[in-house]
Amino acid sequence: MQFNLRTQPVSTRDAVYMQLKEQILKLELVPGTPLSENETSLLFNVSRTPVRESFLRLAQEGLVQVLPQRGTFVSLIDTGLVEEARFMREQLEKAVIRLACSDFPEAFLARLEENLSNQQECIRKKDDKSMFELDEHFHRILFEGCSKSNTWSLMQQMNAHLNRSRMLRLVDDHNWEHLYEQHRRMAEAIKLHDSAAAERIMSEHLALNIADQALLKEKYPNYYI
Template identity: 40%
Template sequence: MVTKNVLPAPLRRDASSSSDGISSSERTASSASPAAPARGRARATEPRVALPNLRAQLQVESHEPIGKQIFRALREAIFSGALVPGTPLSETEVSEMFQVSRQPVREAFIKLVESGVLQVLPQRGTFVKKISPRRVREGRFIREAIEAAVARKAAVEISMEQLAELAENLRDQKTAAKVNDTTSFLALDERFHFLIAQSIDCVAAWDTIQDIKAQMDRVRYLSLPEVSPLELLIKQHARILSGLKAHDADAAEEAMRAHLREILVSLKPVAERNPDWFEPDEGERVHLAN
């Protein structure tokens, strides 16, 4: 049975957990001696939160480094909402989940911090970060510059076999949309863009985009299907494919630009629907809508 994406409820503190990390013996001693110096007390700690088991996402026989697989598994969990903003993550707990040493987990954390989806708070820990509207717009601006150039080049160089693969992908998107399978649709959407980059033998362009579109992807998960109907996105993909089939560089480029600007339309309503997921907005010094 196919279901819509259902966002988990916000994390709640465990009522039985200590709010300040002080043991019962320390608390008793403290109450008995009000003048005792505060520096002897344990620092505040965040409540433990049960994490979803992501180990199944690792491919045991894969030649890909384990750190990269852990990075992708955590990133997907953050994008899909399995790990909501504010969720605390520890290297020890995640390494135990994946049954690996802490080193590959540390590497994954560093990449996730660089992507803007994790934040490290001194003396508190590492947490899933809220979405930054400004970084969404900045990521889209950079992604559009790259993918518009890719689409333009692909319109000249793409082969019949590659066009056929894109057409098949588009058919699969329609199938997923009919049953409202947003998870499959998003995977097909990713592959559609990847195939275009692959058609010009420039997968490096797609790899570069992966590093800058993290905030965009989080909004995409939240926007489907109510804010950004799947049928609309399919029509936009079809326009891109039509330009490629016609070997019309101008048409392919413009269709790609229009498609990637869709997130500028959906960003505000998505933020209004999910206020706890977003940081306060900041205006850019330079307008990035064009």
Template identity: 35%
Template sequence: MSLQLIDRGSGQGTRDRVYLTLREAITTAQLVPGRRLSENELAGRLGVSRTPIREALALLREERLVAIVPQLGTFVTRVSTSAVADAAFVREALECSAVRLAAEHVDARTLQELHANLAAQESADVAAFDALDDDFHRVLCDASGHTIAWTLTHRANGQLDRIRRLSLPEPGYLREMVAEHHDVMAAVARRDADGAERALRHHLRMVPSLLPALRERHPDYFEEEEGA
């Protein structure tokens, strides 16, 4: 019983593959919001049984990307203003706290990694940028010493990813993002926790600001929110 007790968070099991496939399909609106999903249909389409499908759907439910209604069906959630606001709140809270710690603890090794990432961002196209962006924020979170920060942020991010990927990139979008990343890193490099938090908070407000334009283009993707 002197074993390592490591459970691989996201290995290469069937469930994880199904999860990633479905998540990708949902955030790109290949599976449009509101669409009904059938465990049987998905199982047939992906060539596996219902069991791993169910487990993957359970994970997606945690991210509020699907809603499971007993004896009725599973649905791709429509975009909800409040769900997006919740996700943004969580990301801001966690990542800003993390970046404060990062600014205090950061070492040369990490700074170099961030620097290299930023350099790559300079000359990246939209497709490559997404991965670099994720990596940048992950490194930043990990530098806080709490890897959980990125784990949870990434999960809350399902909502935000969908917004970002459904929104048409405006001209100058990439330049803007890279510039903001620079600001954050510069503050971290000079051990300025307050500055880093401020810069990051500004940076993170970007995604929710895309909502109105998206809503105009795809009103059918949105939940009709009735004022309580």
């Protein structure tokens, strides 16, 4: 399969970088996968320069590891970085949902409801990639509705390892009803201006990552460090 990036409204370098990053985050390139500049340039129909630059950029983000004399690989999921990102996310998300319970525009409530409806469709279809995107979008709506979009963007810079672990959880187990139910209860708490309930549900929701990661590391030991 070959990718044509020439029609992308960004530079070739950025298009290669974004495509590779998406493949890594969505586990289309699993942890430990060897990466070749030559093969990747042929796959994307580009020169080796944007591929090399993309590899370096991804290495700076901790998604790619360059080992002298051995080659370039998709990095393993670092459990320490997963926990640190989860800790940061928990503090920020609890603060944001408290704000949402105080003042959250109707237009954003409608977006949450639409998102929840789409989550139900994903559960029916067992579409793990779309479910991950909807999960992310649900939380992003909370930040946007509280005028904290920049906070969301900064948080995302630390989420790469956490997001891969979350994606692996969705791929491994398609029983997502509890995720949907927690999201639904969050939206309901916001409507009722019940900040105590909203914060409690958010904590329960994000705490799932702790138990999930232990199980995933046992089941997929070659994916983790």
